[in-house]
Amino acid sequence: MRDVTATEGSSWGRRPRVLSPLRQHLRDTFWFAPIAAMAAVFVVWAVAHELDALIVEALKEHGSYQELEDLARFADDAKSVVGTVSSAMMTFIGVVFSISLVAVQMASGQFTPRVVRLFVRSRITKATFAVFLATFVLTLLVLTSYDSTSDPAALVSVPLVQSVLTLVMVALSLLLFVLYVNATLRLMRISHVIARIAAESLPAASWMPGPESGAAPPDFGAVTARVLHEGQAGVLRDVHVARLVRVARRHGIVLRLIPQVGDFVVTGTPVLAVHGGPAPPRAALRRVLSVGVERTYHQDLGFGLRQLSDIALRALSPGVNDPTTAVQALDRVIQLLAALSRRPLDAALHLDRARTVRLVQPVPTWTALVDLGFAEVRGYAVGNPQVSRRLLAGLDDLLLLVPPDRREPLLRHRELLCQTVSREAATPTDRAFALWPDRQGIG
Structure with a gap:
C-alpha cells in the first residue's frame, strides 16, 4: 500500500470528485x-x-x-x-x-x-x-x-x-x-x-479516507440536530465532500452522514446528524447530496460487488447452468476484495485545513463487503465443484493478504462452505474433490 499525503477534505488519498x-x-x-x-x-x-x-x-x-x-x-x-x-x-x-x-x-x-x-x-x-x-x-x-x-x-x-x-x-x-x-x-x-x-x-477504493492508524472514529458527543432529506426519493449516488467540510468548518460543527452511498433515501428521513451546534441553514446544504434512480460506481464500494455477485448467481441458476462464468465473476470479486483488504473501512473521516474532522461518512464494513461478495454465491456452490474449489482458493489467498483482525469473516465463509459441501456430497471422494482449492475451479 503506497503512502499518500492527506489533503483538505480527506484523511486518506485524494478527495473524491463531485458527481455531476x-x-x-x-x-x-x-x-x-x-x-x-x-x-x-x-x-x-x-x-x-x-x-x-x-x-x-x-x-x-x-x-x-x-x-x-x-x-x-x-x-x-x-x-x-x-x-x-x-x-x-x-x-x-x-x-x-x-x-x-x-x-x-x-x-x-x-x-x-x-x-x-x-x-x-x-x-x-x-x-x-x-x-x-x-x-x-x-x-x-x-x-x-x-x-x-x-x-x-x-x-x-x-x-x-x-x-x-x-x-x-x-x-x-x-x-x-x-x-x-x-x-x-x-x-x-x-x-x-x-x-x-x-x-x-476499483477507482472507488482509491479515495477511501479514514484514520491513518486504523483506529475507531473519535467521539463527537451527542447529536445536537438532524437534517432531513427534502428532495425526491431515490438512491444516494454522491456526497459533495468538499462543500460539506466547508459548511461544517464555517459553523464550527461536525457533520455525520447517516445513509451510505447506495442506500435508498425517502423524503423526510434524516440524512445528516449534527454534532456540536445547530444545523446549518438549508441554503448552505443545497446540492450536497445527489439522489438518482440507480446506483453508480462513484463512491459506492459495494455496487461492483453487487453486480459481480448477480452475474455469478445468474450463471449458477438451473436455467443457465454456467459455472465457468461464476468462476470468472469470483475472480473479480477476489480482486476487488484484495484491493480493499487493507483499506480503512467502517467510517470515512474528512478533515479541514486545520486537520480537524468535519465530516464522517459511513462506508461498508469489511465483513459486509465479504458477505456481499461470497454469501449468496457460496449458497449455490454446492453441486458445482468448479465454483467451490475456486471459492476456497480465493478465500485462502485473501487470508494471506488481510490483517489478523479481518480474518474472521473469511474463515467463517470457508467453514460454512466446507460444512455445506461435506453435508451434500454423495461420497468422501466427491467431498475431497469439491474442497480442493483451485484458482481455475477445475483447471
Whole structure:
C-alpha cells in the first residue's frame, strides 16, 4: 500500500470528485449526441453550400463554358450517388438499432439487468448513431442544393464541396460501423463485461479516507440536530465532500452522514446528524447530496460487488447452468476484495485545513463487503465443484493478504462452505474433490 499525503477534505488519498448530475444524465441517455451531431451538420452544410456558390460564381467570371458544362455533368453523377447514400444510411441506422436491442436483451437476460448501463453508456454506440444520423441529414440537405436547370450558364450552385463532404461522412460511417460491431461483440462476451465492472469499481477504493492508524472514529458527543432529506426519493449516488467540510468548518460543527452511498433515501428521513451546534441553514446544504434512480460506481464500494455477485448467481441458476462464468465473476470479486483488504473501512473521516474532522461518512464494513461478495454465491456452490474449489482458493489467498483482525469473516465463509459441501456430497471422494482449492475451479 503506497503512502499518500492527506489533503483538505480527506484523511486518506485524494478527495473524491463531485458527481455531476448533468454529466450523468448525458451519459445515461442517447438523445444528446445525435441531436448535437445533426445540429453541427446543418452548420457544416451551410458553410459548404456557400463555398459551392463561390466556386460556381468564380467559374462564371473566369472560367469557360466547357468547365461549367463539366461541372453540371459532375452534379448529375453526384446526385445519383448522394441519393443512393441517403437510402443506404436509413438501412444502416436500422441495422445498428437492431443490433443494439439484441445485445441489450441478451445482456439483461444472461448476465444481469445492472449491466445494461454499459451498453447505454457506450461512447462508440452513441458516436455511431450520431454520425449515421448526421450523414443521413447531410444527404437530404445536399439533394436540396441541386439546380433543376439543364443550362450550365444558368447554374447558381453545384454541390461540389457538399458531395465531397458526403463521401467523407460515408467513409467515417463505415469506419464507425466496424468499430461499433467490434465493441458490441466485446460487450456481449461475459469476460469483457466482468473486467469492465471491475475496472470501473476499483477507482472507488482509491479515495477511501479514514484514520491513518486504523483506529475507531473519535467521539463527537451527542447529536445536537438532524437534517432531513427534502428532495425526491431515490438512491444516494454522491456526497459533495468538499462543500460539506466547508459548511461544517464555517459553523464550527461536525457533520455525520447517516445513509451510505447506495442506500435508498425517502423524503423526510434524516440524512445528516449534527454534532456540536445547530444545523446549518438549508441554503448552505443545497446540492450536497445527489439522489438518482440507480446506483453508480462513484463512491459506492459495494455496487461492483453487487453486480459481480448477480452475474455469478445468474450463471449458477438451473436455467443457465454456467459455472465457468461464476468462476470468472469470483475472480473479480477476489480482486476487488484484495484491493480493499487493507483499506480503512467502517467510517470515512474528512478533515479541514486545520486537520480537524468535519465530516464522517459511513462506508461498508469489511465483513459486509465479504458477505456481499461470497454469501449468496457460496449458497449455490454446492453441486458445482468448479465454483467451490475456486471459492476456497480465493478465500485462502485473501487470508494471506488481510490483517489478523479481518480474518474472521473469511474463515467463517470457508467453514460454512466446507460444512455445506461435506453435508451434500454423495461420497468422501466427491467431498475431497469439491474442497480442493483451485484458482481455475477445475483447471
